[in-house]
Amino acid sequence: MTPTSPRHFHFNGSLTGPWRVTRQVALRGDPLPAAPCLVVGTADQRPGVWHLQGITSNERYVTRAERTELVARQEGLGRVASTRAALIPIRKTAAWWALTQDERRDVLEGQSRHIAIGLRYLPAIARRLHHCRDLGPDEPFDFLTWFEYGPDDEPAFDDLLAALRASPEWTYVDREVDLRLAR
Template sequence: MQQTTSVSTLWAHFVPVAEIPIGFDTGRMSRLDRYVVREVRSVRGEAPPALRRGTGLARLESEAPIRFFNNGYKESGGFLLHGAVQHLHYTGRGEQTELKTLSRPELAASVETTAVLIPIGKSPGWWAMSQDERQILFQKTARHEGHFGIGRKYADRIFRRLYHTRYIDPAAPYDFLTYFEFNEADAPDFRKMISELRDVKSNPEWLYVDFEYEVWMTKLSLSAEPSS
């Protein structure tokens, strides 16, 4: 099985609200959400210095890249986290059907809605393996529960979306953006899920993760103003 390098037409950009130009036409966005950052947690690697508590973030999804973020962005001291939705590379048809049945939808903006963004980079050893070799590490076996087995236990409480970056921005220090939403009351379950995913005895795939940090946010209504 060969991994495709094509990307979906659904692109996502996580950017500081302050960096969005005045008069920017949001009508062509398929999604526009706003957040305020509560905490940035280093795991392996550091977040951009400008990404810190109190930062107002926007998530923009569109059918094409947003070009005004491409020129002079890094030089300005800002940051851009972006990716594109692709098909699920390591999930079989039966697993996809099961996930659609189990998975909760995105939550409405609320002070009780927590969002966590985790940029993740995989090691050269991961990308040197074949698609089939990588897929085995995701599956449940007699020896380990695997990524899918762990994630499905929490799918009814934790919304997840994966964005791919590796093939659209090879210079980025991360290969994926993993985005989660859940009620604040379910935060202990989220922490437990992440702990299980990082346990390489239960999920050997995580042996190949060499870059990650967590951005904890509150999902705001579009009219709300973030406060530091």
């Protein structure tokens, strides 16, 4: 994958940038080094305080009906009113990756209702999932989830995260960092 691929995203903790870090909490596992700003884009902006990367890919755990509903309800990123964002890097346990695709789907939606929970918060909260595991074994996270929303939707975003983190799926998370941002 070339550095200019429209599917390859770079997240650089930096000293300057369009997104100001307002809060950073390591919920499980090691934190990221503190950085005052974040730069997000398809070009690698290193050096910085830290660098994460991921690629967008096909949806791996949704049914056709779920995908149709997600596409119909979700609005795009970059909305003028979305002056708040969150980057949530997550690494799942070896036990998660030992499950087959259908077993992971069962945990994700059958037991945890991950997609159904997310649908309740659309279109106010927009999101894009980036896969890191596909880039190689040296990536510190499996997924980077990018969310954007307006200031008035921050309580709803907190509710969304609380519901997801209370689900059986989150027993398979061994590293999670929650970065909150303002533009």
